[in-house]
Amino acid sequence: MPKKKNFCTICRRVSQKLFLKGEKCVSTKCSLIKKSYIPGIKSKKIRPGTSDYKKELMEKQKMKEFYGISEKQFKGYVKGILKKKGKVEDASLELIKKLEKRLDNIIFRLGFASSRAQSRQLVSHGYFLVNGRTLNISSCQIENHDIISFKEQKKGKMIFKEIVSVLKKKECPSWLKLDKETIKGEIVAEPSLESAGIPAEISSVFEFYSK
Known part of the structure; x- marks a missing residue:
């Protein structure tokens, strides 16, 4: 069984928020706020030297x-x-x-998951349709004008209801189109460096x- 990643440790290791845990990353519970120093270095004042490599x-x-x-x-x-x-x-x-046109990333960008990690989990469990067909490969490249939606059988799940409530205030990148009524998303343009952040x-x- 693969070892579960500690997302907070990853952010601390690179000394930057990577927003890997959804809402926790923008709250006061973020570990990087409490422990801004690199794991394994006991003093906050000590920083390892840097080289080009x-x-x-x-x-x-x-x-x-x-x-x-x-x-x-x-x-x-x-x-x-x-x-x-x-x-x-x-x-x-x-x-x-x-990277942006991977299925797991698009689902995250549309607001159909709170993090890319959750997105991959939902994809592997067959929650999504692309152009009406089930797709359970997170790395799959999605093309312009492809339609991403939830599988009808999954709409009774609690997680779907939670996602719908969050979508009401969701703003997705301009290269994506989100229909909050039908809970469907579409790629309408190419992603940009600026939108990727x-x-x-x-x-x-x-x-x-x-x-």
């Missing part, structure tokens, strides 16, 4: 954990873009598109994997 590693970790994906998957996205060097106009934007330097991520 450490900085690049840190930025890579931030971005990978922000989306909650494995090292293998993340490396695959970056390496795939690096192989297209000269054919891709904006490598950073290309990476963002790959990445808490990392993407150039450092490419530097890390280009060596």
Whole structure:
């Protein structure tokens, strides 16, 4: 059985909020507020030194954990873009598109889950339809004008009712369209660097994997 991730420790390790636990991250219960120092370092005044490699590693970790994906998957996205060097106009934007258009991320962005971790759990349990068909692969790339909705059989679940109540005040990115009446979402444009709000330097991520 895989070890459960401690999301609060991940944020403390990179010294930045990655918003991995939904509402807790924007409340006073956030562990980064109480313990802003890196785990394993007892004094708040002591900070480890930095080098170019450490900085690049840190930025890579931030971005990978922000989306909650494995090292293998993340490396695959970056390496795939690096192989297209000269054919891709904006490598950073290309990476963002790959990550933002994953099914688990879109469900999170639409407000159908409180975190990407919860999104992946719901996807694996078959909660969602894409263009009317069940899709239970979190990493699946969703195309423009695809329609994401809840499976009818899942609408009686308590978690669906909780999501509906939260959706009333939900504002999703401009590249997504959310119908709060039918509880359906659609990709209407391409995601942008600005809308993604990445808490990392993407150039450092490419530097890390280009060596």
